[in-house]
Amino acid sequence: MLLMGRRRFEVKPFVLRLLLWAVIVVAGAVALYLTISYAAIPLLIWLSPTLNPTLYDLGFYGGSPSQTYVSNGLSSPRTSIGKHDPDCDKGYTFLNYNGGSIPNPGPAILDSNRELIWKGEGFAVTTNLKVQSYMGQQYLTFWSGKKGGTMGRGVYHMLDSSYDVKHTVSAVAKGSEIEGDLHEFKITPNNTALLTFYNVTPADLSSLGKWKNGWLADSGFQEVDIATGELLFEWKASDHFQVNETFMTHPFGGYIKSIPFDFFHINSVDKDSKGNYLISSRHTHSVSCISPDGQIIWILGGQRNQFRDLSAGDAVNFKWQHDARWVSEEEGIITLFDNKEGGPLHVDGPYSRGMMLKLDIANRTVTLLHSYVSQYQTRTPSQGSAQYLPDTRHVFVGFGHSPVLSEFSLDGTLLCEVHYGAPWLHVFTTAVSYRAFKSAGWIGKPREPPAAKIVDDLLYVSWNGATEVEAWVLQGGGTGEHEEEWSDLDFIDKEFFEESFDLSQLSQYSRFRVGALDREGEILGYSDVAPRESSGSWWGFVLAVFLWGVACKVAWMGYGWVARHRGAGRRGVSWVVGKKW
Template identity: 45%
Template sequence: MSRSTWSAERRYLHQRCSLWIAGTSAIVSLLYLFDLFVVPQLYRFDFRGDLSWYDLGVYGFGPSRSYVSFENESPLVEITESDNGTGCDSRYTFLAPRGDSVAQEGPMILDSQGELVWMKHNWDTTHDFKVQRYRGQDYLTYWEGSQVEGRGYGSWYMLDSTYTPRYVINPVGNYGGDLHEFHITKDETALVTIYDPTLADISSIGGPEIGWMYNCLFQEIDIATGELIFEWRASDYFPMNSTYNALKGAGEERASAFDFFHINSIDKDTQGNYIISARHLHSIICISQHTGEILWTLGGRTNGFQDLSDGQATSFSWQHDARWHADSNTLTLFDNAAHAHSDPDFQSRGMTIHLDVANREATLLSAFYHPYHTKSVSQGNLQVLDDSGRVLIGWGHSAAYSEFNADGRLLCNVHFGASAFWDFGRVVSYRAFKADWVGNPQSQPDAMVVGDVVYVSWNGATEVASWRLETWNFDHNETVDEPDLTEDVIVLHEYAKTGFETDILLPPELDCSIFRLAALDAVGNVLGVTDPLQRQADDSAAAIVQSVIVGVSSITGICGIVAVISRICGSFRRRQGSCRRCDYQLLPVGERDEAGPG
């Protein structure tokens, strides 16, 4: 083999080896990035063989329905009821959906069939929407605000039966109201949570000696006067290293203060002592109403109860919504069992725990699991619905709420987001509740006429049973613009209310183009009327003629444009050909010689 051939062969082998190394390196790098970024996301999908089209996301991550007479959209829910005939509790459901796949965020009331009853589109975030009683009257209450320096910063609102804000509550002091809790007590006071960024020594858990933490507070406030009754701070009673929350670089700056405690619910026992949930301590804590001292702790590092259920009563973690039930000496809570998607694959559950406080003994009475073995990494609640032990579970980060009997058997299951994608948090609701409610909005009913159909709805009106079609016998001496709408009303038909929006086909005997709809309650009382509506003229023939004219005009115009462009192009080609013929001319040989050497 010649020297040049050997050199060429070496260069070829070197190039092949370099390409192989580069290709292998690229594949390994892509596999690493795939494993680092894509695989964890794939684990968050929850595809199973028993999923419906709804839960597979065929209708979207957060399916919604729109209306003709109402500008907003509401969730399109999927309901699964038990086959024993009990089904879903008949009361209204109160939730506040939010997330990237929610059409309009805000407080929302649905009936037991998932039909919209009332909603309010809030541009800011809404949390903890429910019915609470104050001074003998029911109010809709919720928190509304935004996120400032990593924490909720807003106010609490109380709306009366006309959906008019009657009270706006803020903390006492230079604080913003926190999103986690607004609980009205039997003493007609409000229990509220506050997150206060505070300088602190975080060195005991690996942080800076001068760092930032969220000092969790709660206040009891007189709603009528706004006066402070009681205030308590977590940092006065619990050391930093009692937390289960990982530091992960937090605490260096005020905007990323370390949350070692995370208070998310407050209640009272029969003696007036406070029961709070500390999510990051995995603990439920009882606090003296007089001194603020710790009376007892259930769960966590400082658990003071003997667990008579082999650890099941005290093994909750990252929990929410601890409530005391004095009539049975029981505590209910929502056990998230997970804080992040990387946590072990525990299931979230609702819990009912019997506490013998005097003997410091705890017994698990019931546990409630979602049939899809859901792991809700945040939010959630448990509400006792009746004396039989029936409960409602709001699954928080997972877009669902479920009802169970006291033995843990599923009675009703409602999804308002596709379950295969719950882990992505595209549709969530902090809590979900059921309650009775009577709404009498001050607005008029909304209606829209489309052809021979009128669509009518009334946002928040709970007492409407039917709609009555009415018109007038106009006097020809009166102008149609200013009729007397209080007299000469002619009643034509009555139509049962169907869902949030009722569509009514206008009857042939409606010979007057002006009409209205009256909302009637169950005994026929008029609750409200729409503005005068006008039937659209039957111009279908004219519309067809106009469509034909538009079509012919469009075709004629397009053909004319094509003809003009074609003529211009043909003229341009002829001009180019003529120029080419003029540039060069063939001359006889004799003439070319006479022209000289040129």
């Protein structure tokens, strides 16, 4: 018994058993976590360095398995190859990583081997990363801001080759709450910008069976002078389309201002050489041409379709589409991404596809030239893009809400497909890129030097954003009066985003740095001197094994103690403490 004055305190056996099991569970959980972190996951990656495509697509490695680089702490998804053809375009791929399984989301550039070239961080939510030309110079452009539902409020950044923000473009408010939307930012040959906006406004929704005094998420686009910020043109959907032309249903939308009804949903704007605007409206299933004075010239698809389909209905049956673009004005050829789904309540086809259409505008006819369907017939409920690549005459399709990137020959033959997440898990928004683009015309020259870090006699090196690095040279520094002298110790070709040098046989050197070499062998830049650090991976593994053994030992002792004291019953268990209180 435990004596507290003259009182007697008894601990019941079931309380001790409960505490014992709590200790076992906690110790086991910690040991299991450390085992998985330091043994199981590294073992799986070691056994499958390229990731088994079948297990990858089934989600065995997670929604979007990632890798973290030792040299700079950046992370990016580990991709899986569904199909490969050496004739695929060798340009860079431009994405905006988003989704619940993506660590540190942000804009990213990959090379033709799916290796990371650049990862941008610190921009909040981003979309629409691509290369565009302004005043004869190449820029990386993308939207950045806050996303709410299917819309966004933010600004558009333009980064130069050093990844410095040189221009920031905003929508022109004109006394309203208009901000730049995430769907579009297109620089025209006249050095102006096309951008989309959404604005909540009162509207009569009685034609939809809703209140007459309802709320509408009106959408439209602006053309803005980049240099001055001057508004050159503005167009709003509600001035030209009726709300009952929509195919969208939302039982709660439109009754209150915080949940407006989105009847039109503009998601792309293009401009032709005559000054006409090509716009895509997802919720009316239409692509329209707008004149420079804002009038509708023609409508393709939707309730007001003006084109006769020469492909037995397969040219105008696109639904919930994105990214309508001119390929050839002279031939009347456009591309778009046909989602065929607008969410679980709006499924209108078995799979999504890229489309190439030929329009005879004078005779108002349309023909489906080619369709572009992914390897496993992916259907994605939102986002997506279709890009014609003139150098190879291929078509590159990003499947938006589904982490699938596909490249096709012009006739629709699938050549290459890459996954940056498990496609079937896309319903949980695990890995998403609103659009995907390819371009060979980007040269990155970051201001920051290469990053180098030494862990356990391995020196890891990378240079975030550098596109011209062909090889790395390892140099060792002298000591004393020769401290400023550096000797070339090793060379390796750059194959991956991060490379490493083995320092185990170079104990005579205490200081190291790495130089980046271009294809002519000239130095592009040096890393800072890398200090030595020790990795805790093996200590973590040993600790996991130790804790697991402790947990098993505690469990065994606990079972023995319970067996020996099973007869204590109602008498309780008494521990005597000599000191009286």
